Amino acid sequence: MRKRVSAKTKVLGENDRVAAELRSRFAKRKTLVLNLISAPGAGKTSLLEESLERFPSELRTAVLTGDIETDNDAARIARSGTPVKQITTRGSCHLNAQMVGRGLEKLGARDIDILFIENVGNLVCPASFDLGETSKIVVLSVTEGDDKPLKYPATFVKSRLVVINKIDLLPYVEFDLARAHENAKRVHPDIDILETSCKTGDGIETWIRWVVERLKAVRS
């Protein structure tokens, strides 16, 4: 006889469990954890390279970078003197909470005020995996199109901030800044929006201030 039985089970329950553990560990130590998500090449590593050395020197920053195969991003970030560990995902298009746990072990027992997690370049998959972060941040570059928030609403709905990067290229591309703001606010009315250029340095100070404000919120 065929019958239907109730069987409520979260498919990513194991990831969620590990993420919850990480989150409570971060909360106890008052660490701000930011999960950076973007399409490949939007400028996640550049944003970190441009800003890490400019955070107030008493703040201890650290970075975990996810990459499918290489460790290029970690090498670039290491030049800023910030502790950084690479998480190679071996083919996987996103980081999961277990990988972040292992990455933290590799960083060693150090006190961290701000941990940046650079997710794998992908605008879809990372949105499904909680890493125990304080907030997700989505980086959108102006070479991608101002309709990205409508095409990938899940990532924008779950992000606290969108960084519109490569604004130095605005004169050369068809990207309507006002429409990008409108689209981001449409899918997520509370989302914060910053505009940056890692080439000219425009907006980098504002980005640093935004992060430091978030840290204050975590500490209060």
Add this chain to the structure above:
Amino acid sequence: MHEMTIAQSLINAVRAHAKRRQGERIVAVGLRLGELSGVDAEALKFGFDSLIKGTDLDPLELQIEHAPHRHRCPTCDREFDVIDYDVSCPQCGTSQTESISGDEIEIIYLEVED
């Protein structure tokens, strides 16, 4: 894509259920997939079918139920579907509402034969 990872996690969860249901055979699994889960149903079904094929679980049907993005209004307690990204409360108009569902990837039921 990550649908393969999710298909694998789904199969692991089904196996855990199968262990607890000795003497029964699981013939279908009902999954709720939220609009904001970031998971493509087609790709998930494809991954699921290809991972199941030829294993002891074969044949096992995946039945997907789509779950809308829902918000709740803290002012008047109204719960509503978010249509076309409009998160403002249909009752009192406030835009300060909170997400209550829409990102689930969750098994709801199994169909079993004894």
